[in-house]
Amino acid sequence: MIHREPAGDAGEFAWMPDDQNYCLAVVRAARASTICNPLPKSWARIGIRLVIEAVAYREGSTVYFAVVDGGHAPYAYAGRGPKSPGWGPVRDATAAFASGRTLSLLTYERPAGQILPGDREICSADNAVCFPTLDVYVPGSP
Template sequence: MTSPPAPAPTGSEPPRASGPAEPVGDARVTAADRALLEAARAEGGARVPDDGSVIVIHREPAGDAGELAWMPDDRNYCLAVVRDARASTICNPLPKSWARIGIRLVTEAVAYHEGPTVYFAVVDGGHAPYAYAGRGPQSPGTGPVRDATAVFASGRTLSLLTYEPPLRQILPGDREICSADNAVCFPTLDVYVPGSP
């Protein structure tokens, strides 16, 4: 029997610091992720931790592409997008307030070589897996929603998601991303970042 999801905090409650986040299950770094870590460390934009707190959101079998994240506490995040063994890294604070309950952040992180835009979302709770839902058929070329679970020492759990919607084939409002239990849904192309209305 599964327990019901924890209630979501109100939209104005600031996150509590309790880091670093620890990866859960398949999100843990393995020997096969060495190339991803090397690419992220070579990029030089942010210090990649080496204490087991790197969270693997997605890894390609060839080992030269994927997404890594780390959270020194639950107020800040870093995301490394690796393509062709080269990384692009962003580090930012999470918003202190948010437009939807349960959604901490949705932002863009552009991949190298003018590849598709990678969207990154931070969502309260561990409600994986996440997938596209909503009106109409899924657009051709829509890639999967990839997710990983991170947990803090306090017991707080976050889901970290990456996805690459084909912008030419999907219109805002046409699709949402939802958790398997439908506890959390958000529009695919919306962006919630610090300073957003």
């Protein structure tokens, strides 16, 4: 479980049945959306396996989902400037596998397509992994 509102009508649940596949369920206002897919076999940025626009809803807000190599949690917004209205917190969980591999699963919500001067990035606590909040990485075919 990554996030659940106390009222129970909003949340994100992400899991990995193995180290090659991911699933994400997003619930908003009693509507649920679930996706399960394999991770890409290659990626464009070191440490970033996947970033997708998972679910768009209510007045242009979008829930983004990321899978990041390594256990560098917690993740948070970084960069100059104030956080824009409509941005939700970064929520993360770490999946550890028998092989010793760890992957961080992240969700965050923000207005889709809204780019502001000094737009922020999401970075790990140790700054080993950072990526722009609006970039989407789904390299190649699985």
